[in-house]
Amino acid sequence: MSGILRFEDWSDPVPPAEREVVSRLPEDDTGRPPLLFVPGLGHGAWAFAEHWLGHAAGRGFPAHAVTPRAGGDLRAQAHDVVQTAAALPRQTVLIGHGTGGRVVARALGRYPARAAVLVAPLLDGWAALGAALRSNPTGTVPALFGGRLKFSARQLFGPELPAEEAKAHLERIGVRPTAGLLARDELPSPVGGPPTLVVGSPDDRVVPRPALDRAAARYGGAPLLFPGMGHYLMLETGWAEPIDAILDWLDKELPR
Amino acid sequence: MQDSPDLGDRGGAVCVVGAGASGLTAIKNLREQGFAVDCYERETSVGGAWNWRHDRSPVYAGAHLVTSRPLTEFPDFPMPDTWPDYPHHSQVLEYLERYAKHFGLGEHIWYGMEVTSIEPAGDGRWDVSIQSTGGGTSRVQRYAAVVIANGHNWSPVSPEIPGDFAGQVIHANAYKEPSRLRGRKVLVIGGGNTGCDLAVEAAQHAGRVWHSTRRGYWYFPKYLGNRPADQAYHRRMPSWLRDRRLRRTAADLTRWGVPAPDHAPLESHPIVNGLLPHYLGHGRIEAVPDVTRYDGASVELADGSRIEPELVITATGYRPRFDFLAPEVLEIDEDGRPDLHLHAFARKHPTLAVIGLVQASAGVFPLAHWQSVAVARWLRLRADDPEKAGAVQREESKRPLASWSRRKVVPTRRHWFEVDHVDYLTAVESLLKNMETAK
Numbered sequence: 001m002s003g004i005l006r007f008e009d010w011s012d013p014v015p016p017a018e019r020e021v022v023s024r025l026p027e028d029d030t031g032r033p034p035l036l037f038v039p040g041l042g043h044g045a046w047a048f049a050e051h052w053l054g055h056a057a058g059r060g061f062p063a064h065a066v067t068p069r070a071g072g073d074l075r076a077q078a079h080d081v082v083q084t085a086a087a088l089p090r091q092t093v094l095i096g097h098g099t100g101g102r103v104v105a106r107a108l109g110r111y112p113a114r115a116a117v118l119v120a121p122l123l124d125g126w127a128a129l130g131a132a133l134r135s136n137p138t139g140t141v142p143a144l145f146g147g148r149l150k151f152s153a154r155q156l157f158g159p160e161l162p163a164e165e166a167k168a169h170l171e172r173i174g175v176r177p178t179a180g181l182l183a184r185d186e187l188p189s190p191v192g193g194p195p196t197l198v199v200g201s202p203d204d205r206v207v208p209r210p211a212l213d214r215a216a217a218r219y220g221g222a223p224l225l226f227p228g229m230g231h232y233l234m235l236e237t238g239w240a241e242p243i244d245a246i247l248d249w250l251d252k253e254l255p256r
Numbered sequence: 257m258q259d260s261p262d263l264g265d266r267g268g269a270v271c272v273v274g275a276g277a278s279g280l281t282a283i284k285n286l287r288e289q290g291f292a293v294d295c296y297e298r299e300t301s302v303g304g305a306w307n308w309r310h311d312r313s314p315v316y317a318g319a320h321l322v323t324s325r326p327l328t329e330f331p332d333f334p335m336p337d338t339w340p341d342y343p344h345h346s347q348v349l350e351y352l353e354r355y356a357k358h359f360g361l362g363e364h365i366w367y368g369m370e371v372t373s374i375e376p377a378g379d380g381r382w383d384v385s386i387q388s389t390g391g392g393t394s395r396v397q398r399y400a401a402v403v404i405a406n407g408h409n410w411s412p413v414s415p416e417i418p419g420d421f422a423g424q425v426i427h428a429n430a431y432k433e434p435s436r437l438r439g440r441k442v443l444v445i446g447g448g449n450t451g452c453d454l455a456v457e458a459a460q461h462a463g464r465v466w467h468s469t470r471r472g473y474w475y476f477p478k479y480l481g482n483r484p485a486d487q488a489y490h491r492r493m494p495s496w497l498r499d500r501r502l503r504r505t506a507a508d509l510t511r512w513g514v515p516a517p518d519h520a521p522l523e524s525h526p527i528v529n530g531l532l533p534h535y536l537g538h539g540r541i542e543a544v545p546d547v548t549r550y551d552g553a554s555v556e557l558a559d560g561s562r563i564e565p566e567l568v569i570t571a572t573g574y575r576p577r578f579d580f581l582a583p584e585v586l587e588i589d590e591d592g593r594p595d596l597h598l599h600a601f602a603r604k605h606p607t608l609a610v611i612g613l614v615q616a617s618a619g620v621f622p623l624a625h626w627q628s629v630a631v632a633r634w635l636r637l638r639a640d641d642p643e644k645a646g647a648v649q650r651e652e653s654k655r656p657l658a659s660w661s662r663r664k665v666v667p668t669r670r671h672w673f674e675v676d677h678v679d680y681l682t683a684v685e686s687l688l689k690n691m692e693t694a695k
Binding site: 003004005006007009010011012013014015016079082083086087088089090091110111112191192193 | 334
């Protein structure tokens with residue numbers, strides 16, 4: 001795919017759509033870049049609104065989360081992210097979780113982000129399928145035949161999250177995977193060369209450790225790891241630790 | 257920057273002339289490559305030609321884009337997808353203001369400052385003289401490179417018509433809103449996009465309208481069915497097919513006495529105006545040939561007939577001007593045409609470039625963006641790895657002119673910087689690749 005000759009975008013632009021954006025703003029404008037969180041399949045902006053948005057705002061970052069259009073393909077969802085970022089007043093940091101990491105990786109080929117963070121990014125659908133079959137075969141096999149993907153709490157969350165909370169989150173997470181999820185499309189080179197960080201957990205049962213290493217290597221680094229946590233780092237009991245590490249990294253990379 | 261008449265050496269910084277669309281994207285892309293940038297803007301705000309508050313702005317109240325959003329926006333900062341297909345000029349200004357704010361470009365722009373001269377200072381460096389537009393002392397700053405983005409739609413070209421005219425003659429750049437036309441007999445001279453737009457505005461407001469064109473153009477509609485026509489033309493397809501599609505969808509206005517085009521569809525930039533045939537068909541616009549003479553209250557036409565307009569609007573275009581440079585620096589010929597590689601790089605001065613001096617089959621912003629990406633990466637390569645830069649320069653000198661320029665195809669003073677959107681971007685893309693892979 002040529003980065004310059006964009007026949008598809010010129011002749012068949014993605015049509016506009018409703019996009020849910022949840023925002024938490026700091027009390028004073030400290031001049032820090034806005035953060036835009038992008039959820040993956042099965043959950044929406046709410047997953048970031050639980051803890052991370054408020055926490056980031058408390059540390060002075062204007063924090064937003066966008067739910068890309070339902071049923072949109074990767075191109076449409078990346079378009080939604082770029083549109084939302086371009087509508088913010090300043091050059092934005094893109095932060096994607098799970099398959100949202102893939103949407104962000106696509107968006108980085110279109111929008112010069114201030115920086116990018118991929119949290120437990122699901123860039124390789126086949127590795128994720130293997131991991132899902134190992135950790136939850138009965139919930140995964142039906143999805144291969146067009147059914148709904150059923151998760152178990154053990155698969156998505158670390159052991160420390162109280163069972164009731166895990167159950168409540170599970171009820172809100174619904175995924176009907178599409179064939180596009182398994183595609184291994186080539187990720188574009190990020191325009192403007194933003195600093196990029198990969199964050200994850202070695203105990204994630206959705207995105208296995210080797211996939212995290214590969215994702216980080218793709219962007220020229222090593223993953224920042226939080227052992228003991230599950231896939232949904234932003235919903236775990238220890239949610240503060242990874243977001244603080246991300247904000248510390250941003251403070252270091254983007255000195256004011 | 258100190259406010260003294262002494263020569264200030266700005267080290268590795270780059271000077272950008274102008275904060276219109278081309279200047280803004282130049283600042284952004286130079287900053288992205290790590291350059292310090294000083295941009296000088298004679299007005300007190302960004303937007304250049306698109307800012308109707310600027311005294312040199314050619315926009316008029318009713319002006320909308322003639323290319324649709326996806327072919328007009330900067331490739332890395334899309335316009336809102338809820339905006340109309342062909343935004344109004346005030347939205348284009350809002351877009352440029354947001355672009356400047358989003359990327360923090362304002363802090364690199366010095367407003368109310370005019371560049372009065374740019375002189376080579378040896379070793380690829382430049383002495384730039386800057387003067388406050390409110391008068392005051394001028395000062396000289398030394399830069400590692402200069403990027404000129406002073407626009408090409410501000411110095412009007414008026415036709416030389418013999419005789420005296422008793423009515424009023426204005427250039428299109430002085431036309432701002434339709435009250436000026438109401439109830440009057442109007443002659444619009446010029447078949448370009450502005451001339452056709454003004455003929456249509458006149459058809460909606462004036463008493464009687466004549467539209468004089470010398471050459472034939474290709475007249476395209478804004479829509480094919482419910483889709484912007486330029487989107488249909490910019491699908492991936494071989495050029496013969498694009499040519500055929502263009503020929504099939506163009507309006508043939510010869511029935512109404514408009515001259516037939518004397519060139520292939522994309523050899524000159526297309527006229528996009530779906531309403532021109534409409535008003536010709538209503539008899540509200542009368543197509544007339546070239547104007548040969550003014551004679552008191554009347555205007556004599558090439559076919560010998562005479563008409564008596566009260567107002568003549570000359571929509572006969574603009575001329576690029578580089579008053580701050582010695583002509584030989586840009587190798588400007590006697591017709592005022594600079595000789596630049598890819599219409600951007602000065603051939604004898606590797607640290608001098610011009611952005612936005614192209615007239616394309618689609619919007620200029622995307623081309624200005626990719627030009628400035630190429631210029632910024634070139635300057636970076638030259639600073640970091642002169643040997644590799646030399647290899648790229650040798651490679652580039654072999655690029656055939658016909659692969660990116662439509663020069664000589666339509667030999668008029670206006671059309672020498674015409675390019676085809678796809679051909680031109682293909683050439684820039686290959687330059688960018690050469691810079692990555694050169695050894």
